[in-house]
Every structure is written in C-alpha cells, then in structure tokens.
Amino acid sequence: MKRWNVAAVRAAKGVRRLGCCTAYDSCFARLADEAGVPIILVGDSQGMNCLGYETTLPVNMSDTLAAVAAVARGVKDALVVGDMPFGSYQCGDDEAVRNAVAVIKAGADAVKLEGGASVCGLIRRLVTAGIPVLAHVGMMPQSVNEYGGFRKQGKTREAAERVIADAKAVEEAGAFAVTLECIPSDLAAEITAALKIVTVGIGAGPHCDAQWLVMHDLLGLNEQVPSFVKKYSSLAGEVRGAFAAYVEEVASGAFPPPADGDGAK
Ligand code: KIV
Numbered sequence: 001m002k003r004w005n006v007a008a009v010r011a012a013k014g015v016r017r018l019g020c021c022t023a024y025d026s027c028f029a030r031l032a033d034e035a036g037v038p039i040i041l042v043g044d045s046q047g048m049n050c051l052g053y054e055t056t057l058p059v060n061m062s063d064t065l066a067a068v069a070a071v072a073r074g075v076k077d078a079l080v081v082g083d084m085p086f087g088s089y090q091c092g093d094d095e096a097v098r099n100a101v102a103v104i105k106a107g108a109d110a111v112k113l114e115g116g117a118s119v120c121g122l123i124r125r126l127v128t129a130g131i132p133v134l135a136h137v138g139m140m141p142q143s144v145n146e147y148g149g150f151r152k153q154g155k156t157r158e159a160a161e162r163v164i165a166d167a168k169a170v171e172e173a174g175a176f177a178v179t180l181e182c183i184p185s186d187l188a189a190e191i192t193a194a195l196k197i198v199t200v201g202i203g204a205g206p207h208c209d210a211q212w213l214v215m216h217d218l219l220g221l222n223e224q225v226p227s228f229v230k231k232y233s234s235l236a237g238e239v240r241g242a243f244a245a246y247v248e249e250v251a252s253g254a255f256p257p258p259a260d261g262d263g264a265k
Contacts, residue, residue, distance in 0.1 A: 003077040004038045006110060006132045006176045012038075013198050018210035020200060021218060024050050024067045028215055029074035037078055039200070041112060041212065042068045044083040044142070049216040056141045059085040061099055065106045072107025081134050082108030086142040089113055093122050100131050112179065114140040116166020120173035127174035135170035138163055138204065139182035152203070154183040167191045167199075179212065180204040203228040
C-alpha cells in the first residue's frame with residue numbers, strides 16, 4: 001500500500017511540514033519518491049519545463065495523461081497529483097469530470113485545478129465521484145492573460161479578502177488541500193491559520209503547511225528561476241559538462257574504449 005494518501009496529507013496539518021515538488025517523467029519521479037517527497041505534482045508547468053512553451057496554456061490532455069502515467073509508473077510511496085490542463089475543465093462540468101476521471105485512470109491519486117468560488121460546484125462533483133481535489137488559489141498561471149503577466153496576487157486588502165474567500169470556499173467544497181501561489185506571506189499565514197486543510201505554498205512565504213517547488217528549479221536544471229526559489233543543486237552546468245565531455249571524447253577517440261564488455265547493465 002502507498003504510504004502517502006489523502007488522509008495522511010490531511011493528518012499532517014500542524015504536525016509535519018511537507019516539501020513537495022513537481023515531476024514529469026518516470027526517472028525523476030522515482031528519484032523524488034525514493035528521497036521521500038510526499039506529494040508529486042504532474043504540473044501543467046511541464047509546458048515550460050519540458051515542452052518549450054512560454055506558459056502553461058498550450059498543455060493539453062494528451063500531454064497530461066502521458067506524463068501522469070509515466071510519473072505513476074516511477075512512484076511507490078508519494079501521492080501523485082495530476083494537474084488539470086487549461087481547457088480541460090472550463091467547458092462544462094460533465095466534460096471536466098470525464099477529463100478528471102481520465103487523469104485518475106492514467107495513475108494519479110488526485111487532481112489539481114485552479115480557481116476559487118467559481119470552481120466549487122465542480123470540486124463538489126469530483127469529490128462526490130471519489131476524485132480527491134487539491135485546489136489552487138492566489139496567482140493562477142492559467143489566468144496569465146487576464147493578469148497581463150505572472151504577477152503576485154492579494155496585495156491590497158480587498159484583493160487579499162478575495163483570496164481568503166476563495167480558499168475558504170474550496171475547503172468548504174471538499175478540497176483536501178489548497179495551493180497558495182505567489183501571495184504575500186502574511187496573507188498565506190492568515191489563510192493557513194483559518195483553514196483546516198493543508199495549504200501548499202509556492203512563492204507564498206514560510207507559514208504554509210507545505211511547499212511546492214518546480215523540479216527543474218530546485219535541481220538547478222533551470223538557470224533562471226523566480227526569486228523565491230532555492231536551488232538545491234546546479235544540474236544544468238553538470239549536465240551540459242557531461243554532454244560536452246562525451247562529444248569531446250568521441251571526437252578524440254577516448255570513448256569508446258577498445259574492448260566494450262558484453263553490453264549488460
Ligand atoms: O504546475 C505547477 O508547477 C504548479 C505549481 C503550483 C507547483 O501548479
């Protein structure tokens with residue numbers, strides 16, 4: 001049985017802070033899982049980190065299903081959350097439920113979707129259908145065109161009240177946790193204290209119950225990262241160096257060696 005499930009995440013509130021991250025393929029998901037990451041999000045940030053897009057908006061259901069299936073095959077203990085891509089839940093709740101079911105059938109344990117009060121009807125339907133929902137309020141990257149860029153939200157008291165109302169609404173609708181993205185840290189603290197469910201912050205300061213980092217940022221595969229990110233490694237340089245050394249050694253004749261073994265791993 002998996003070690004992390006929705007009940008375990010709920011029980012972690014106030015007991016243990018959870019360091020969670022994204023992954024988009026089996027190899028990195030397995031490494032994150034072996035390292036003890038409790039929740040792995042197959043984020044629509046795969047659009048920027050794997051697919052070469054500028055935003056999350058072009059990511060579609062087939063991108064999501066392929067990535068969720070790959071991550072689920074790599075994971076033993078972590079809770080796998082599949083991010084609902086833009087367009088998969090905006091065109092009516094029946095289609096949204098069908099798409100969420102597909103994400104679960106691909107191997108996710110739960111789905112994540114962006115929105116507050118406006119998606120509460122859908123959250124209720126999903127939870128009733130047995131699909132756990134991790135909500136997402138504050139800065140919602142799928143609304144980038146409405147914001148005119150990826151901008152911090154909840155900065156005025158009026159805007160903060162809207163984020164608080166959204167967070168309370170998704171909790172009331174049955175979400176088991178809520179992402180708080182790019183909001184002031186005192187607002188994240190206020191929401192975390194007001195809710196019974198786990199808050200997962202990203203760019204929202206230290207007071208949340210859990211944190212997300214995008215895998216490519218935390219590993220330093222992305223060299224340009226948002227100011228709130230801590231890089232725990234500098235893999236971009238190491239990976240580039242390894243490719244360059246390989247190219248150089250093939251050119252020089254240093255690789256492969258004269259005797260090449262039997263091919264077994
Ligand atoms: O897709 C993503 O990376 C996210 C973040 C909040 C982690 O939604």
